[in-house]
Each structure stands twice: as structure tokens, then as C-alpha cells.
Amino acid sequence: MSTPVIDVIEEPALDCEALLRQVHAIGKDVLAVHAAAVDRDARFPAESIAALCEAKLLSAYVPVEYGGMGLNITQIARICEALGHYCGSTAMIYAMHCIQVACVVHHAQGALYFRNYLRRLVSEQRLMASATTEIGTGGDLRSSICAIEVNGDQFTLTKKAPVISYGEAADDILVTCRRAPDAPASEQVQVLVRRGEFTAEPLSTWDTMGFRGTCSSGFTLTATGDSAQILPTPFNDILSQTMHPYSHIVWGALWSGIAGDAVNRARAFVRAEARKTPGETPLSAIRLAEVDQVLQEMRHNVQSLTREYQELLESDQPELFHGFGFSIRTNNLKISCSQRIVEIVGGALLICGISGYRNDTKFSLSRHLRDSYGAALMVNNDRITKLNATMLLAHKEGH
């Protein structure tokens, strides 16, 4: 019997497949149960988020050394897709939370404050929201009107945000603003503001066609705090290296989940029809084959960019993000997925027919269809296409 030289404590490797089975179980037992009420009442999916907290999923992207699961972007995207099958709003809230966590994990671990914050995020399962857009900037994330004012080690900040998704339920909000009152509009930082240290005065309500449970009302946010709560990386880098690619990947993934559930409902409908005439393939099965093909393209598109992004992250060469190529491909993913989801859910509706059109059948696709139209609007596709058009003027090399 040999004595080990170093006492190595082996963490059991995380079994992602088992975790996904658990996510699906939460989806069936909790998200799906409340999805209709969340949608009908445009209310925060409190039960669903509580279930995700209980499973410690809010710290899924936090590295293991802080107590998180240490999942990578590929695994987070798969969780988002799984959640999308059961409740689009819950999946969107979870995806948005993960984007904010990634901003801290990628860009603020160098600061003691944020290392401690990550530990608290794990133990308290804190829900993170985001306030990027601002009234008066026309939806441009890369410019801010509001500025953080630092006095000694304290800051004050006021921002008129037209949208803060689940702002009333969030524990913490990452807010973009100018670095200082005399800084240009494009010189931005991101600041963590914490519940208890901010007030949010409502500017607008959230009574929309879809994603009703995200409760994305507008607020005038007034916050104070310690200057250590300012992320130590310029927002420009956070946006290009994390927020932009991470958002479009997790959104594309959860939209694939919504589309996937629509296809599942259509599949169940076709199968029920086929049982009535065994040996004969029903006409609707042809249409199912068509939407299944589009769903595959959509999922593969997400997986392909996710792989590229993960490789970029693992290469640890942030300058690779500076070229236009990756940014253009990321935008293309968003535009494509937001179009495919409408196409797939619309196709599924044609298959299910009046059963899908009704709100009171197990084949109902009303919520899926209404959610799907939001995809092209959250960061409007026209804005993204125009950005790509501009970048393509300079991007000379092919993909």
C-alpha cells in the first residue's frame, strides 16, 4: 500500500447528461405547470425560478472554485434549450441571468469584490438582471447618457431604462453608464447595483404579445454603492467578448427549445392521426418532416457558433474578438434563429390545425407563436442587419 505524496481531493466530475435530465424534470414538474398562468397574467414565474435556485442552477456558470457548477457555454446553452421546451419566459429569464453571470466571471474575477460576489451568488442563488438600453440613445448599447459619479469610495447613479427584464424580482442589476460625468458617450463601464441600494420607479408596464412572464418594464433606476462594484473591464470589451456572443447563443438555444416543443406537439398530433389509419402516412406527416428539418438547421446553427465561441474563450486571446468576422457571424445567428422559430412554430400550427389554434387543448401553440414573434424584436433584426451591412463594408475575407 503506497502513501499518496499529495493529498488530492478529487471533485466528482459533473455529469451533464444527468443534470439535463434534472432540468427536464424541473421543466415538466414546475415550469410547464405554471407556464399558462405566467403567460396569461404576465407575472414573474416565481415558482420556476425558485425551483432553478433550489437546483443551484443560478450558479451553473460560476467556476467550481467559488462553489458553482463550472459549466461551459455549450452546457449552459443546452440548459436554456431544455427550459425553452416548458416555459419561454422562464427560459429567457434564466438565459439573461446567465449572460450577466458570464460578464462577471469573464471580466471581473480579478477584483476581490467580485470574487466574493461570486461566492455569495452561489450560496444565496442571487438573480442578476441587466439595464443596458437607455431612454434617449435609440437602443444603441454602445452609448450611454447617464454617468456614474464617484465620490471617495462611494458612487451614485441614475438611469432611465426603458426595459429592465424582471427588474422587480432581481437581486442585483448590472447597469451600463458612462465612466465619469465628463466621459464621451461611448466610454462606458458596467456597475453592479444591489437590492436595497437602488430604487426603481416604474416608467412603463409590460403587457405584450409574448414573453409576458419576463416582466420587462421600464424604470428610473437610482443607485448608490461602493466604487468596488464597478466592473474592472471597459464595457466595450465586455460587450464584444461576452455579452454580445453569449446573448445570441443562449437566446438562439432557448428559441430552439420553444420551437422544439412546438414540433413535439405537432409530432404528437401527427402520431395520433397516424394511429387512426395504420399503414398510411398522413399528409400532415410530410409537413412534420419539413419543420423537423428546419429545427435541425436552427439547432446546428446555434451549436456551430457555440463551438466557435467556446474555442475563442479557451484560446485566451481576446484580440481574436476584435475582427468583424465573429461579430457578423454572431449577428447572423440571431437573425436566422429569430426567423426560423417563427417558421417552425407556424409550420407546427398548420399541422395541429384548429387543435393548435385553440387555447384549451394539449396541442395549443398560442404561447409558442406569440413568444416566437418576439425573437426578431428583442434587439431588432433591422438594427442588427444594418450593423452587419456596415461591418461587411470592411470585412473583406470570406467566412
Place this chain on the structure above:
Amino acid sequence: MSNTPVNTLSDTQAIREVLAAHGRLSVDALTLDDDSDLYSAGLTSLATVGIMLALEERFDIEFPESKLSRVTFRSVATIAEAVADLAG
């Protein structure tokens, strides 16, 4: 190709004019120091597209993808260096 042309004063002035017209800077590009950081003056990567196109037209050059970096567009001096390189 051994002697890379040195920028003339009129070249750096032309670069400042391009920056003034297309840089969307928060300061007056015409009075910028050669070494002032343009990103601190409000330059964004998207604005570099317009600058690049205007420089290509003005100097009859073509920027390869590899030159479209933050390093190239950091200051009047670094742009002048890239322009001299490409014109050579």
C-alpha cells in the same frame, strides 16, 4: 519596397480631416495630438469602418483584414503608419 515612405505633414492633416468627418469623436479631431488615444476620445469599432473607407478613397489604398484592428486605429500616428505601409 525597402524604403517605406514617411508621412508628410499633409498626410497627417488629411487623416485628421477624415477623423473629423467620420470618427464621431467627442473632441475636435483637427487639434488632436498625433499620439492621443482615439478610443478614449469616443472612437468605436463601428466608426472605424467609415474611417477606413474614407482613407482608402483619399490615399488610393486598400486595408487588408489584418490591419483592421484596435492597434491600427489607436491614434493619428498609428493610422499614419498603416497608411504609409499600405501606400508603400
